[in-house]
Amino acid sequence: MQQDRHDDRRARAGGAGAAADPLTGRVLDGRYRIGSRIARGGMASVYEATDIRLDRTVAVKVMHPGLGDDNEFAERFVREARAAARLSHPNVVAVYDQGDDHGTVFLAMELVSGHTLRDVIRKESPMPPAKALALLEPVLSALATAHRAGLIHRDIKPENVLISDDGRVKVADFGLAKAVSADTQHTATGGVLIGTVSYLAPELVVNGRADARADVYAAGVVLFEMLTGAKPHEGETPIQVAYRHVHEDVPAPSATVPGIPAYVDALVARATARDRELRPADAAVLLHQVHRVSHALAEGVVDDPDLTTDLTPLRARLEAAEAPTTEDTAPDPLGGPFQPGQVLATIPAAADADLTAPLRTLDPQPAQAAPRTRTTPPVPPAGRAQPPGADGARPPGRRRSRKGPLLLIVALLLVIGGGTAAWWFIDGRYTTTPGVLGMTQSGAQDALESAGLEAEFGDEAYSETVAAGRIVSTDPEPGAKVLDGGTVSVVISLGKERYDVPKLKGRSEDAAQDALLATHLGYGRSIEKWSDSVPAGEVISSDPKAGTTLRPDSPVDLVVSKGPKPVDLKDWVGKSVDKAMEWLAKKGLTGKVASEEYSNDVPDGAVISMDPQGGTTVHRGDQVSFVVSKGPELVEVPSVRGAGVDAARAKLEGLGFDVRTEDAAGSLGLGFVWSQSPGAGEMVPPGTTITLSLI
The missing domain is CATH 3.30.10.20 (Trypsin Inhibitor V; Chain A)
Incomplete structure (x- = not known):
């Protein structure tokens, strides 16, 4: 059983604790940059954080180290996101995301800048009933939405009621909420009651079972605290407080703060009845009763007996009716006051016993019975006729028999009248x-x-x-x-709660998740798949497909595009550029000849270089650029016929040719060029050997 937590909700960066917090500055799930801690509870701490992806400030709730290793706690923590995300209501703190960053389990939720109801109670209680009900109304509105969705909060207390700077009231920490079904209504996990002891309904203490009426009880305790500035049950230990919840009624607020109308006392008594059958069925019913009381307060009604009676739990009405009061007393012919409770107690006896026996019980202090004595009737005067009798005397008791029935009738009328009045007050009306x-x-x-x-x-x-x-x-x-x-x-009834899977194709993964939550469906998982037609990060399809009708919170999987499938680029250096272009086209890539260059090493039409280089991973639609060879650069062979061999050699070698000489047929040994090969005017690559024939 959890004790009351003293949340340090206003702790900000700059304090010693914040500076030493290892989470501050860390980025969770690559998205949430953690700032200063703003609250700490029994299971988790809350930090102000920045959502890097959407560039907004959020609150991130991080489970305490070690609890994430406990699967039972972790699963309950994860359920918070799904439970709270189902609740779309202006008075509920919105939950945006849930994740697990290497064992750090967290929730991302709406950041509410302001204070808590606990702060208001400390400063302003005891507060006027009208203001207390105005603060309670949005809380009940939020709970009513949760109860209609089959969820119970189970930890309603002033610390979990946030009040923003602009006055909006929001209920936080649905982390302990659990869907109510016919099979599972237990609030105890591993023998540990979930909830704060000062606001714990009696049935949770006794048998660990809860329904919406447990939230109603907690809301009633919060109302009492706002009206009086104190909790209804105090104790040195949580066990003592829990014991009093089970065995003692919540006292009337007017006993602490005189002047509170009786119908407000009755509202608190109704909400906090120890027998949950006497409480409102859920927050929606209690909200309706709050509206009735608020209306009476607004009209300045000091006392409304009908409203008070209608709100007072039946058991309290019976106890009030049975309690003797001066107004209920009436003269008793036998000398004692008339008590309605005694009348009810004696009616059964009158049915099967002497009718005078019940009447004697009406006297709360019956006199000691006097001993019976037989009296001798007086002797009548001589000459007067005697009435018939055993001894000629009047039968004893005849005179009393005339008065006895009259007294009996009067007494019976009082009994019947009192019983009827009691019946009317208790049940008849x-x-x-x-x-x-x-x-x-x-x-x-x-x-x-x-x-x-x-x-x-x-x-x-x-x-x-x-x-x-x-x-x-x-x-x-x-x-x-x-x-x-x-x-x-x-x-x-709205019938069975069902929702159609929305059309998600073409949306971003985040937008698709938001659409599912807005439709009261659950997000299952994302399955990535290559796609040549759908950009990376967009939804290709959903499973079940769009238009399928599902129960609320049914998981829907998303098939998300990873973009085109990557291609390993082949190395085309030294190979035909035409064949390279054909291969690129088949792979969905684009080829481009960036330039052509002469090359003595790469044949004409072959690839000299490429960008990206061969072996690089590329994606469909990417472009590959080529530098293509034009082959070696050609040089025109000059004419050296008739020149001396030395001059001819110098000229040709100067152009990059190799020179070879031989004697022409019939050479005279003069050393002049008779002919050359290749001949003058031919285009040949540098380095070509020119053969000179000498005469």
Whole structure:
């Protein structure tokens, strides 16, 4: 069982604790840069952080080190994101994201700048009832939305009610919330009660089970604290406080702060009834009752007996009716005061015993019975006729027999009148709420009006068992007592809660996740896949596909594009550029001849170099540039015929040719060039050998 936590919600950077915090400055999941710590609770700490991807300030809730290693705690922590993300309500702190960064489990949520209800209670309590109810109303509105979604908060307390600088009220920390089903309503995990002991409903202490009425109880305790500035049950240990929740009623606020109207006391008593069957069924019903009380306060009503009676739990009404008061006393012919409680106690005896026995019990201090004595009747005067009798005397007791029935009748009338008055006060003026579950709206209205009650059709709710348009619940419940002419709140079924998978193709992964959460569906996982047509990071499809109808929170997987599949670029240096272009086209790549150059080493039309180089990984659509060879650069051979061999050699070698000489046929040994090969005017590459024939 958790004790009250003293959250340091206003701790900011610059303190010694903040400077020493190892998380400050760290980036979680490559997205959230952690700043100063602003709160610390029993399971986690909350930090101000920056969402790098969306460039916004958020609050990041990080599970305490070590708890993330406990799968049970970690799973409960992860459920917070899914539970809270389902709640789209202006009075609920929005949850954006959830992740696990190498064992650091965290949530990213809306950052609310301001203070908590605890701060307001410290400064302003005891506060006027109208202000207390105004602060409680948005809390109940948020809880009502959660209860309609099948979720309970289980840790309602002033620390979890945030008030922004502009006055907006938001409920935080749905981390302990759990979907309520027919099979699992336990709030105990591993024998540890979840919730703060000062606001813990009695049934959680006794059997560890909770439903929406546990939140109603906690809200009632918060209301008491706002009205009085103190908690209803105090103790030196959490066990003592829990014991008092189970065995002691929450006292009336007016006992601490005189002047609070009786109907406000009754509202607190109704919300904090130890028997959860006597509490409002959920936050929506309590919100309706708060509206009634707020309306009475706004009109300046000091006392409203009907409203007080209607709000007071039935058990308290019975106890009040049975308690003797001066107003309930009436003269008793036997000398004692008339007590309604005694009348009720004696009526059964009168049915099967001497009718005078109940009457004697009416005297709270009966006199000691005098001993019976037989008296001798007086002898009548001589000559007067005697009435018939055993001895000629009047039978004893005849005179008393005339007065006894009269006294008995009077006493019986008082008994019957008192019993009738008690019956009327306790039960007679109440009507049993008829069973209208499963009826249509018009049928339910007719049935309630026939019973002398007024139907109030409030919020609608989803139901897996009741068809749409029919009654799913009432407050009071069928068979419960309600004042004649009272109001019965009726909830109409919306049918089974189902949602269609939205069209997600073409959206970014983040936008698709947001769309799923907004549609009350769950995000399952992302499956990456290569795609030549869908840009990287965009959704290709979903599983189940768009348009599929699912239960709330059903997981939907996203198929996300990784972009075109990479290509390993082949090395085309020294190879035909035409063949390179054909290969690139088949791979979805673009080829481009950037330039052509002469090369003595690379044949004409072959690739001298390429960018990117061969072996590089590229993607479809990328461009590859080539430098292509034009072959070696050609030089025109000059004419050296008739020149001396030395002059001819010098000229040709100066142009980069090699020179070879030989004697021509019939040479005279003069050393002049007779002919040359290649001949004059031919285009040949530098380095070509020119053969000179000498005469």
